[in-house]
Every structure is written in C-alpha cells, then in structure tokens.
Amino acid sequence: xxxxxRFIVLTVLAAVIxxxxxxxxxxxxxxxxxxxxxxxxxCLSTVMVALLVVGVVSDTLLRHVAQVAPFPLALGLLWQRSxxxxxxxxxxxxxxxxxxxxxWLFLLGLARIVSGTFTPxxxxxxxxxxxxxxxxxxxSYRRGTAVPGFRRVIAIAGFALLQLGALWLSTQxxxxxx
Numbered sequence: 162x163x164x165x166x167r168f169i170v171l172t173v174l175a176a177v178i179x180x181x182x183x184x185x186x187x188x189x190x191x192x193x194x195x196x197x198x199x200x201x202x203x204c205l206s207t208v209m210v211a212l213l214v215v216g217v218v219s220d221t222l223l224r225h226v227a228q229v230a231p232f233p234l235a236l237g238l239l240w241q242r243s244x245x246x247x248x249x250x251x252x253x254x255x256x257x258x259x260x261x262x263x264x265w266l267f268l269l270g271l272a273r274i275v276s277g278t279f280t281p282x283x284x285x286x287x288x289x290x291x292x293x294x295x296x297x298x299x300x301s302y303r304r305g306t307a308v309p310g311f312r313r314v315i316a317i318a319g320f321a322l323l324q325l326g327a328l329w330l331s332t333q334x335x336x337x338x339x
Contacts, residue, residue: 204297
C-alpha cells in the first residue's frame with residue numbers, strides 16, 4: 162500500500178470518527194456549550210502550533226505549514242462561535258490523532274503505517290498532539306452541533322478531504338524538497 166493510500170484510509174477513519182463524535186442529536190448553543198467551543202478551539206490551536214513546531218525542529222516548516230492549511234478555516238469558524246466550527250474541527254482532530262497513533266505503532270515496532278526517524282522533541286510533540294486531539298474530540302462530543310445531519314456529514318467529509326489534500330500537497334516536490 163502506497164503512502165497516500167495509507168493516508169486515504171486514515172482520512173476515511175477520521176471522517177468516520179468525526180461523524181461518530183457528532184452523531185448525537187442537534188443541540189442549541191447554551192452557556193456550557195460555549196465553554197466546549199473554547200476547549201475545541203484551544204485543542205485545535207494546540208495541534209496546529211505543535212505541528213508547526215515539529216516543522217521548525219525537523220527543518221520541514223514549509224511542509225508542515227501546508228499540512229495545517231485547513232486549520233485556519235476551522236479555527237475561524239470556531240472563533241465566530243459558528244455551529245460549523247465543531248463539525249470542521251472534528252475530522253482534523255481525528256486525523257492527527259490517528260497519525261500520532263500510527264507514529265507510535267511504528268516507534269513501538271508494531272506496524273509500519275508511517276516510517277522515519279524521530280528526535281526526542283518530535284516524539285514528545287506526538288504526545289502533545291495526540292493529547293490535544295483526543296481532548297478536542299471529547300469536547301466536540303460534549304458540545305455537539307446544531308448543524309443538520311446531512312450538512313454535518315458534508316462538513317465533516319469536506320474537512321477530512323481538505324486535510325488529505327493538504328497532506329498530499331505537503332508531499333509534492335515543490336514543497337517537500339524545501
């Protein structure tokens with residue numbers, strides 16, 4: 162299975178996780194739910210910043226900037242307290258949680274979904290990213306969304322595909338070789 166095929170599988174799994182997280186019935190915006198949006202925003206921001214730090218320490222910043230390209234759009238929706246923000250964030254969080262899991266499976270010698278060499282700082286950042294992504298998914302589940310079912314599916318699938326496209330873009334020679 163090629164690199165991109167593996168990440169297509171991860172993207173589909175991320176979309177499914179996003180759908181499961183937000184499968185609950187629609188919820189109106191309430192005070193407690195606002196706190197959940199803040200938590201999702203903080204978690205998504207943490208994942209984005211940690212991925213950019215990985216880019217700095219591994220001297221692959223441009224590649225990581227491309228990989229986080231969907232994050233500003235999702236963060237913009239969250240900052241506006243838009244109902245679409247949680248639907249946008251959940252597949253991004255799920256995707257990076259799965260990628261961090263794949264890295265740890267490789268590090269532990271259990272599976273070779275990804276490969277490479279990882280410095281101690283990068284390994285520590287995988288823990289930060291995974292923890293923030295998992296926490297953000299829990300907050301997304303608690304928050305729910307009032308986006309109607311079919312539109313919710315479209316938003317989740319759309320952001321999952323944006324993330325896959327960003328990852329694919331980051332592997333292109335004009336970015337990966339810089």
